Amino acid sequence: MRKIVSGLLAGAIVSSAAAVSAAPPAALVINGQKGKTEVSSQIIKGRAFVPVRELAEELGAVVKWDAAQQTVYVSTSKQNEGVSAEKSKKASSPEAMKLVINGQEVKSAVPPQIINGKAWVPVRDLAEGLGSGVQWNDSQKSVWITNKIVNPSAKDYKGQAMITFSYDDGLDTFYDFALPLHEKYGIPATDNVIAGKVKDGAQTMYLDADQMKDMYARGVEIGSHSYSHEEGLTNLSDEDLDFELRESKAVLEQIVPKVQTIGIPFSMYDERVKAAVKKYYQAARNFEHLQNDIPLADKLWLHTAIAVTNETTFDQIKQRIDEAVENKQWCIIMLHGIDPDNRDLYEIKPALLEKVLAYVASLGRDKILPVNTIDGVSLAVK
Ligand SMILES: [Zn+2]
Numbered sequence: 001m002r003k004i005v006s007g008l009l010a011g012a013i014v015s016s017a018a019a020v021s022a023a024p025p026a027a028l029v030i031n032g033q034k035g036k037t038e039v040s041s042q043i044i045k046g047r048a049f050v051p052v053r054e055l056a057e058e059l060g061a062v063v064k065w066d067a068a069q070q071t072v073y074v075s076t077s078k079q080n081e082g083v084s085a086e087k088s089k090k091a092s093s094p095e096a097m098k099l100v101i102n103g104q105e106v107k108s109a110v111p112p113q114i115i116n117g118k119a120w121v122p123v124r125d126l127a128e129g130l131g132s133g134v135q136w137n138d139s140q141k142s143v144w145i146t147n148k149i150v151n152p153s154a155k156d157y158k159g160q161a162m163i164t165f166s167y168d169d170g171l172d173t174f175y176d177f178a179l180p181l182h183e184k185y186g187i188p189a190t191d192n193v194i195a196g197k198v199k200d201g202a203q204t205m206y207l208d209a210d211q212m213k214d215m216y217a218r219g220v221e222i223g224s225h226s227y228s229h230e231e232g233l234t235n236l237s238d239e240d241l242d243f244e245l246r247e248s249k250a251v252l253e254q255i256v257p258k259v260q261t262i263g264i265p266f267s268m269y270d271e272r273v274k275a276a277v278k279k280y281y282q283a284a285r286n287f288e289h290l291q292n293d294i295p296l297a298d299k300l301w302l303h304t305a306i307a308v309t310n311e312t313t314f315d316q317i318k319q320r321i322d323e324a325v326e327n328k329q330w331c332i333i334m335l336h337g338i339d340p341d342n343r344d345l346y347e348i349k350p351a352l353l354e355k356v357l358a359y360v361a362s363l364g365r366d367k368i369l370p371v372n373t374i375d376g377v378s379l380a381v382k
Helices: 002-016 052-058 123-129 172-185 209-217 238-252 271-280 314-327 350-363 373-380
Strands: 027-030 042-044 047-051 062-066 071-075 098-101 104-106 113-115 118-122 133-137 142-146 161-169 190-193 221-224 261-263 283-285 330-335 368-370
Touching: 027 052, 047 052, 047 123, 052 062, 052 071, 052 118, 052 123, 098 123, 104 123, 118 123, 123 133, 123 142, 161 172, 161 314, 161 373, 172 209, 172 350, 190 209, 190 261, 209 221, 221 238, 221 373, 238 271, 261 373, 283 373, 314 330, 314 350, 314 368, 330 373, 350 368
Parallel strands: 027 142, 071 098, 161 190, 161 330, 161 368, 190 221, 221 261, 261 283
Antiparallel strands: 042 047, 047 118, 062 071, 098 104, 113 118, 133 142
């Protein structure tokens, strides 16, 4: 599939122009957002080029220009390169210019160039070097660049802090507003879905099965948030308690392959609930305004450091993140709806989410490793 798409893209670019052309070859659609970006593009020797800083920053990366080395450094972490962020004012010989992405030099068929004081690089080299997917959309004659959520592996955990974005209730605003931002910054997420409320035809505020499948394919963990979410689990009979836990997992596992964690509704639990949860899930997230120590004292029972509502400020969230970084703890942030209209207490605007994700990305994965709930549990027991 990748090969066919690459061929289409290359074909589209080659057919547009041979040398430097004034007209852009195609619109760029970045993380599903059309027309929002100001990134310009042009064809150089048959390849689509973009100004490196414009596209890299749109993709959540940091750009540094080392004039002495004639090298553009692009990194997903601020700590990777210690060179000056200043752009060179003098023109350089295009042949000598190098592009280094996350410490790896990228060898381009057509090398990066400086045009009117800006460094331009091939769009495909830059986007793929940052782990983004590049696809040609033939019907819209546009290049789609999509960042991917990066779920860490065991080698990424070196004793640093961790952070999880845990969304409750399975609201469809996650799909429209949160997912593109998580992809932009490559940061994982867990969405705890109320299995009995998955959208099925009727217009509701919940996710449907296709959205959940797509989210899973794009790296989002689907967790359970009980079957009905009507009652605190502590108030249920043994039989109803078992049903809420068992049936929610069974229903959700008809949509995605694995549901291993749960967000406890209303954070209501006791020893009986804990024992019942343990039968079906590897971890449960509650809300107690606590950080999780690593290694976990109780891997089944996870705390939330902060529940974000429309009364929460960026500084309050930042304070919890900084505290986790300082103490090398696992900070779990609980969220609900993400909506520009911001209609109730549990909805926040995308701008606040983006500010938090950008802050986490700026700290770098060596300081705080973004994980979903199940990956966090497996890393935090070591
Ligand atoms: Zn809930």
